Amino acid sequence: MYSEKVMDHFRNPRNMGRMEDADGIGKVGNPVCGDVMWIYIKVKDNRIVDVSFETFGCAAAIATSSMATELVKGKTIEEALEITNKAVATALDGLPPIKLHCSLLAEEGIKAAIEDYLAKKKAREGEKT
Ligand code: FES
DSSP states (O other): OOOOHHHHHSSTTTTBSSHHHHTTEEEEOTTTTTTTTEEEEEEETTTEEEEEEEEEEEEHHHHHHHHHHHHHHHHHHHHTTTTOOOHHHHHHOOOOOGGGHHHHHHHHHHHHHHHHHHHHHHHHHHHOO
């Protein structure tokens, strides 16, 4: 029921693992199934220079996290915020309709990591003034 791309990203996830020196960390959960995902980002000059994820979830959640990290790598914060779960699913040649909610985790995880980064940046700037 999964496309070859989904199976490829599930079997060989890109950018998997914890990042110890992340600038932003997003943790999101899927209330439907209880699966959890962490997204870590490293930001330089407003650009996401590195990104990784840890996902305790189904094959679709792992494949979409993997693809989402590939899509945001090298993007500016603004560009990364525009990436939707639909874009992630399309990049994977589609997901079965009952698995579309899984791809929401990836979109929300990226957004949560960026929000965390922006909040930390604001706090740091506040300290300087
Ligand atoms: Fe939980 Fe897919 S079933 S994220």
